Amino acid sequence: MDNLRLWHKFLQTIRSEISPANFKTYFLKTLLKSVGDDKITLSVPSAFIVETLDRDYKKLIEDIFEKLLGKKPTVEFVVKEFEQVPEENREDFFQAPQSSTTSSLNPKYTLENFVVGLSNNVAYAAAQAVVQNPGISYNPLFFYGGTGVGKTHLMVGIGNAILTKKPHLKIIYCSSEKFTNDYVAAIQTRKMGEFRAKYRATGLLLVDDVQFFSGRDQTQEEFFHTFNELTTKNSQIVLTSDRPPNEMPKLEDRLKSRFQGGLMVDIQPPGIDTRVAILKAKCAERGESLPEECLNLIASSVETNARELEGTLIRILQTLKTQNLPPTEEVIRSYLGQKPITPLSLNHKQVLSGLCEYFNIKMSDLTGPKRVKELVLPRHLAMHILSEELNLTVERIGEILGGRDHTTVMHGRDKIKHLITTDREMQRIMIEVKQTLSTPQT
Numbered sequence: 001m002d003n004l005r006l007w008h009k010f011l012q013t014i015r016s017e018i019s020p021a022n023f024k025t026y027f028l029k030t031l032l033k034s035v036g037d038d039k040i041t042l043s044v045p046s047a048f049i050v051e052t053l054d055r056d057y058k059k060l061i062e063d064i065f066e067k068l069l070g071k072k073p074t075v076e077f078v079v080k081e082f083e084q085v086p087e088e089n090r091e092d093f094f095q096a097p098q099s100s101t102t103s104s105l106n107p108k109y110t111l112e113n114f115v116v117g118l119s120n121n122v123a124y125a126a127a128q129a130v131v132q133n134p135g136i137s138y139n140p141l142f143f144y145g146g147t148g149v150g151k152t153h154l155m156v157g158i159g160n161a162i163l164t165k166k167p168h169l170k171i172i173y174c175s176s177e178k179f180t181n182d183y184v185a186a187i188q189t190r191k192m193g194e195f196r197a198k199y200r201a202t203g204l205l206l207v208d209d210v211q212f213f214s215g216r217d218q219t220q221e222e223f224f225h226t227f228n229e230l231t232t233k234n235s236q237i238v239l240t241s242d243r244p245p246n247e248m249p250k251l252e253d254r255l256k257s258r259f260q261g262g263l264m265v266d267i268q269p270p271g272i273d274t275r276v277a278i279l280k281a282k283c284a285e286r287g288e289s290l291p292e293e294c295l296n297l298i299a300s301s302v303e304t305n306a307r308e309l310e311g312t313l314i315r316i317l318q319t320l321k322t323q324n325l326p327p328t329e330e331v332i333r334s335y336l337g338q339k340p341i342t343p344l345s346l347n348h349k350q351v352l353s354g355l356c357e358y359f360n361i362k363m364s365d366l367t368g369p370k371r372v373k374e375l376v377l378p379r380h381l382a383m384h385i386l387s388e389e390l391n392l393t394v395e396r397i398g399e400i401l402g403g404r405d406h407t408t409v410m411h412g413r414d415k416i417k418h419l420i421t422t423d424r425e426m427q428r429i430m431i432e433v434k435q436t437l438s439t440p441q442t
Contacts, residue, residue: 004129004138004263006068007032008122013064015118018057020273026053028116031128033078040065040073043128050077105163105173109156115281117274120150123265127154131161134204135234138263140227144241145267148307151240154267155206158238162204172199173206180212180219200229204236210259211241215250227258237262269427270306271420275299282310288317294332301336303427312336346437348392348400351385354437367402380412381433387413 010032015023026049033043042061044050053061058075066072111131116124129137141158143151159171174182179199186195199205205226213220230237244266245251245259270278276292276299283289290298298316302309316335325331346354356363359378366378379401386397387409394406394413401409419426 003032003035004122004125006035007125009068010061010064011121013068014060017060017064024273025049026057028121029124031125033132036073038071038073040075042075042077044077044079047079050079053077105159105171106156107160109153109160111154111157111161113281113285114150114153114157115270115274115278117270117277119268119270119274120154123150123154123267126263126265127158127161130158130236130238131165134162134236139231139234140237140239140259140262142239142241142245142259142262142264143267144244144264146242146269146305148305148309149267149269150306151267152208155208155238155240159204159206162236166203169203170201171204171206172202173208175208176210176212179207179223180216183219183222196226199226202230202235204238205230206238208240209242210239211243211248213251213255214248217252220252220255224252224255224258227255231258269303272296272299275302275306275309278306278309279313282313283317286314286317290317290327291329293329294327297329297332297336303431346390348386348390351390351437352382352400355382355385355433358433358436367400369402377429380416381430383409383412384416385433385437388417 011027014027026044029045030049030053031043033041035041042053044053054077061075062072065075111124111127114124114127123143126138126141130139130141143154145151156173159173162169163171182195182198186192213223227237239259241248244264245256248256276295279290279295279298283295298312299309302312316332319325319335320327320331352363352366355361355378356366359374361375361378365375366382382401383397386392386400387394392400394409397409397413398404398406416426416430420430
């Protein structure tokens with residue numbers, strides 16, 4: 001397996017071995033720098049983390065890598081800011097500066113302020129790898145996912161990080177619409193030479209929303225040749241889309257093949273912990289703060305879109321300031337249109353009844369001994385909701401569901417909790433189930 005997938009498997013393994021707080025503190029922004037025959041080098045954010053990992057976690061890290069690789073390596077740690085830059089990447093300060101074209105890189109999008117969570121840690125690691133070896137590690141790098149999950153932030157963050165290392169590199173950031181408009185304008189003004197000189201001489205090309213190339217045959221033709229020209233010169237290409245290439249209608253097969261030829265990373269909507277972390281980061285950027293319970297309320301109200309989450313936070317902060325209101329749970333609930341806290345205001349019978357209605361199954365089947373595929377998801381959802389929303393013990397949930405063992409309940413509860421943060425279909429089902437449960441039952 002390549003280094004990125006190896007690191008992803010390592011994170012999945014060590015996450016189950018340590019507390020969530022320690023995982024977030026010591027491993028989320030740690031990266032796999034290199035893998036040798038008998039040595040693994042990890043790149044970490046600070047000397048403090050190096051000291052902690054070396055003292056408290058080194059043996060565990062080496063044991064996990066031994067399981068994954070089949071041999072026990074020695075692990076060493078380096079601090080990111082002290083990593084040595086290869087000679088060939090250093091600027092020659094006696095050369096005259098080269099002309100550069102950097103199109104619209106928003107300086108507020110950096111890799112340093114990107115909030116890393118379980119839904120996007122692979123994408124973050126891929127971005128870091130591209131910054132270290134542009135044009136070599138993953139080319140093209142293709143991020144896809146829904147609106148507001150951080151695709152553009154990561155892509156522009158790559159551009160800003162490479163620009164810091166190579167200030168004279170020619171970088172172009174544009175949307176697929178901008179590329180198309182430039183192409184059409186070049187045809188109309190008979191300046192195709194200038195257009196091609198601009199896009200094919202860049203060292204880093206960042207193109208947002210490439211799904212809009214679909215159905216534009218001439219633009220696809222031009223982008224195909226631009227793509228080939230750049231990859232031939234090892235210029236890095238980073239692309240984003242709301243879907244993978246094979247789901248883009250009216251996109252030429254040769255472009256689909258090119259897009260799939262590097263690394264494709266699916267960025268999922270952020271989980272609740274990541275959404276809270278995003279809110280904390282956005283508050284810090286604005287010099288504001290809110291109590292933890294208020295942040296949890298806001299994070300719970302916006303479940304899939306980080307951009308919408310930030311917008312909600314800004315409106316709440318503005319409302320608190322203009323109306324001179326205290327940042328309390330009651331005030332935040334009132335703004336969000338939520339009723340005072342009553343976890344679903346249901347008992348366990350109403351929860352089970354709502355699930356039966358949603359899945360069109362019988363109560364006797366849901367709580368009975370039948371072991372068929374169609375009943376697995378409803379039962380697991382029942383275990384999760386009864387535990388998370390009604391705060392029932394696993395033993396009590398087992399009794400409610402026909403005398404099931406508490407370990408079975410724990411497995412079902414935890415499985416749904418994991419899927420909610422990683423699986424879009426499960427997120428959709430959970431939202432619809434909660435809507436069903438919140439509808440008054442007759």
